[in-house]
Amino acid sequence: MRADAQRNRERLIEVAHEVFKERGLDAPMDEVARRAGVGPGTLYRHFPTREALHEAIMATWIEEVAGQVEKAMATEGGCREKLLAWFEEYVALLTRHQGAAAKITASLGCQDSPLRTKCQTYADANESVLAQMADHGVLREGVDNLDVCRLLGGVATMADHSSLAPEDVRPMLDVIANGVLKA
Amino acid sequence: MRADAQRNRERLIEVAHEVFKERGLDAPMDEVARRAGVGPGTLYRHFPTREALHEAIMATWIEEVAGQVEKAMATEGGCREKLLAWFEEYVALLTRHQGAAAKITASLGCQDSPLRTKCQTYADANESVLAQMADHGVLREGVDNLDVCRLLGGVATMADHSSLAPEDVRPMLDVIANGVLKA
DNA sequence: CAGTGAAACGGAGACATGCTCCGCTTGATT
DNA sequence: AATCAAGCGGAGCATGTCTCCGTTTCACTG
Numbered sequence: 001m002r003a004d005a006q007r008n009r010e011r012l013i014e015v016a017h018e019v020f021k022e023r024g025l026d027a028p029m030d031e032v033a034r035r036a037g038v039g040p041g042t043l044y045r046h047f048p049t050r051e052a053l054h055e056a057i058m059a060t061w062i063e064e065v066a067g068q069v070e071k072a073m074a075t076e077g078g079c080r081e082k083l084l085a086w087f088e089e090y091v092a093l094l095t096r097h098q099g100a101a102a103k104i105t106a107s108l109g110c111q112d113s114p115l116r117t118k119c120q121t122y123a124d125a126n127e128s129v130l131a132q133m134a135d136h137g138v139l140r141e142g143v144d145n146l147d148v149c150r151l152l153g154g155v156a157t158m159a160d161h162s163s164l165a166p167e168d169v170r171p172m173l174d175v176i177a178n179g180v181l182k183a
Numbered sequence: 184m185r186a187d188a189q190r191n192r193e194r195l196i197e198v199a200h201e202v203f204k205e206r207g208l209d210a211p212m213d214e215v216a217r218r219a220g221v222g223p224g225t226l227y228r229h230f231p232t233r234e235a236l237h238e239a240i241m242a243t244w245i246e247e248v249a250g251q252v253e254k255a256m257a258t259e260g261g262c263r264e265k266l267l268a269w270f271e272e273y274v275a276l277l278t279r280h281q282g283a284a285a286k287i288t289a290s291l292g293c294q295d296s297p298l299r300t301k302c303q304t305y306a307d308a309n310e311s312v313l314a315q316m317a318d319h320g321v322l323r324e325g326v327d328n329l330d331v332c333r334l335l336g337g338v339a340t341m342a343d344h345s346s347l348a349p350e351d352v353r354p355m356l357d358v359i360a361n362g363v364l365k366a
Numbered sequence: 367c368a369g370t371g372a373a374a375c376g377g378a379g380a381c382a383t384g385c386t387c388c389g390c391t392t393g394a395t396t
Numbered sequence: 397a398a399t400c401a402a403g404c405g406g407a408g409c410a411t412g413t414c415t416c417c418g419t420t421t422c423a424c425t426g
Contacts, residue, residue: 179359
């Protein structure tokens with residue numbers, strides 16, 4: 001790739017990060033181009049679709065996921081506290097940008113989504129946490145990872161749409177934790 | 184209201200029902216006008232915003248809610264079966280039109296939403312079911328109606344976005360039921 | 367260090383959609 | 397029949413997506 005193309009690509013991702021943070025994932029594409037000081041044509045050559053740009057942005061979050069699992073599992077207290085810490089982290093990661101939670105979770109099921117690899121990282125992280133719960137014998141029988149991911153994605157989406165504060169999200173996560181852990 | 188205006192209004196609701204069913208709640212407003220054989224101006228006079236049209240459409244569902252509560256509570260089996268039957272019904276009601284679940288649930292929190300009265304009906308219905316569970320002493324302490332509504336709204340939204348079949352939704356509702364009922 | 371060709375750029379503009387404004391039409395009333 | 401407000405409709409503006417293609421820039425070569 002030519003040096004100027006490389007520069008533009010990096011700048012576009014950087015600017016897109018700002019714009020999407022300020023105005024949500026549905027912000028005008030042309031706004032991203034304008035702020036990056038390039039024409040729309042250039043933007044669309046680098047990222048043919050809005051989703052391609054989303055994907056590029058989320059790539060930076062993905063790197064943090066593994067660390068957040070560890071951090072959550074190091075929480076003081078029992079399995080329940082650790083699980084809840086992870087759930088809160090999961091929701092926080094999904095709601096970084098307005099509109100992200102719904103898109104990521106929707107792509108969990110379909111094999112051919114452009115966000116596939118990204119959402120798979122989340123699903124894998126959640127699976128590893130559930131596996132640890134199972135190892136401690138506190139996980140209910142028959143609890144499926146995909147279902148839990150979707151439940152958390154649903155909570156994150158509701159939090160996103162209603163601009164819920166963490167303390168409003170917590171009781172929902174409590175219910176899910178109760179439903180996932182043995183009594 | 185003049186007779187022709189009345190006719191147009193009714194026809195618009197009828198057509199909007201079809202269009203939104205086919206193409207989701209974000210379908211072009213002008214498409215509704217065109218199919219109804221009126222100009223966009225007429226559509227917007229009757230329904231100044233997209234939400235106003237949504238509201239008019241949902242008014243017809245609202246009438247069914249009370250009946251569905253009764254039907255669910257008449258389900259064979261114990262409290263858990265009744266609760267799950269209601270949860271399934273709740274999700275089904277919310278997913279009648281693509282995009283409805285997210286909008287309705289998002290308006291649960293804010294007092295000034297145009298969909299307020301509609302979503303309140305759902306919330307009230309769910310509250311009555313939870314109250315019956317509490318009467319039977321099977322409801323966990325501290326479970327809040329709004330939280331359960333949001334959880335169900337989240338599930339419905341995920342089902343909507345991923346076009347999930349009822350059998351894919353059921354396990355999520357199982358988890359919520361486990362989390363809401365005493366062990 | 368020009369010359370060259372391909373890669374990259376940028377922005378005009380075609381197209382879709384939301385919504386409004388205002389001149390024209392029509393229904394109800396007298 | 398005459399009247400006129402209520403109602404209608406569609407041209408048209410605003411915003412946003414995405415493409416096409418003439419122009420510019422980079423990197424390589426002799």
